[in-house]
Amino acid sequence: MVGREPKNDFYLNNRSWMHFMKKYFFRSRYLILFLTTTVLGDSSNPPAPQLNLETETEPTFFVSKGLDPDGSLVLNYQRGLNYAIDYFGNYGPFYIYLLGPGNESDLRDIYRKRARSRVIPGNAIFERQQIEAFLDRPNTVEEINAALVGKATGGLTWSAPEKRVYEDVTTNATERVKDPIENTWGALHEYHHVFQVAHSDSYQERSSEANLNSWMLEGMATYSSAKFMERMGLADFKQYMMALRVSGANIGHPGINEFLARVKDFRLDSESHWDQGNAPQVYYMLGAWATAYLIHLQEIDEETVLKHWYLDVLKHGKTRAFTDHMKLTPKAFYLKFDAFIRQSDDEVVRIFDSKPANITICE
Numbered sequence: 001m002v003g004r005e006p007k008n009d010f011y012l013n014n015r016s017w018m019h020f021m022k023k024y025f026f027r028s029r030y031l032i033l034f035l036t037t038t039v040l041g042d043s044s045n046p047p048a049p050q051l052n053l054e055t056e057t058e059p060t061f062f063v064s065k066g067l068d069p070d071g072s073l074v075l076n077y078q079r080g081l082n083y084a085i086d087y088f089g090n091y092g093p094f095y096i097y098l099l100g101p102g103n104e105s106d107l108r109d110i111y112r113k114r115a116r117s118r119v120i121p122g123n124a125i126f127e128r129q130q131i132e133a134f135l136d137r138p139n140t141v142e143e144i145n146a147a148l149v150g151k152a153t154g155g156l157t158w159s160a161p162e163k164r165v166y167e168d169v170t171t172n173a174t175e176r177v178k179d180p181i182e183n184t185w186g187a188l189h190e191y192h193h194v195f196q197v198a199h200s201d202s203y204q205e206r207s208s209e210a211n212l213n214s215w216m217l218e219g220m221a222t223y224s225s226a227k228f229m230e231r232m233g234l235a236d237f238k239q240y241m242m243a244l245r246v247s248g249a250n251i252g253h254p255g256i257n258e259f260l261a262r263v264k265d266f267r268l269d270s271e272s273h274w275d276q277g278n279a280p281q282v283y284y285m286l287g288a289w290a291t292a293y294l295i296h297l298q299e300i301d302e303e304t305v306l307k308h309w310y311l312d313v314l315k316h317g318k319t320r321a322f323t324d325h326m327k328l329t330p331k332a333f334y335l336k337f338d339a340f341i342r343q344s345d346d347e348v349v350r351i352f353d354s355k356p357a358n359i360t361i362c363e
């Protein structure tokens, strides 16, 4: 079934999702390398589109048959997606897959359509090969199998620059049917990633100048989604930020306080906790607080932090873009933030009592 409106992915509370994302991401790079070296050398192919431009194409939903009889699954995703698109702009094409068990032939049909949406135009044989190659990929097979038994996997993915599509894949969307709040929350979170990926080189290392660090990617999306949820009347932002310290909230355990008590030499810009997979959730939580620091203590305009500074990453490199917009170097910021975040709950929460420099968001 195909819907036609705005909507997102299940990052929350799901370590396996994060591991999957990592696997998927790295494998996609090899596929892209293969495609670029075997196909795109052909001068008859059109030049790669500019990925940092907005599109006219509206987001498209693919929902497993029988999963959303009253339409609320899509509607609850859409309310988050619409908000995020109003804020960040319309990037895409963006496809949202809300999948679940029940009808295998329907599911396989959806995956064939998905494969087709990624095809880099060429001759018919080459196009068919791409479809089959996508359907044969271990990640694709894994996802289909997960969806058939209603197991959680998937996440935000994106295809080669030559035929860029963004995809939010949820294989256990029955959970989202039962939890409209998380459904909306997930949509907000994932769409921030669409915007981030459009304005950086996602094929570089996260430590590189052209790509974003894990804390920027996950932390800013964690901050923005919680903030937007509050503006939509669906969450209490301050309470949520405190929960990230105390319990880990909907991101995972341990929370910030327990993690920092254990790890004395944590550095926000080190990718080791992500790469080694032992505590990837800290980038979400500490990153959200780092974002809060920039907005509420450094008093940088919210839209600058969540949106505008990204626009200079590819142009000037991450370090200069950050320094220009945040009014301090990343290095200075990491030092200041480290001292800040190690204070008590009562002390850090005070940053939300002072008014941010300039709020220009539509309510």
Ligand SMILES: [Zn+2]
Pocket: 011, 189, 190, 193, 217, 218, 221
């Ligand atoms: Zn995320």
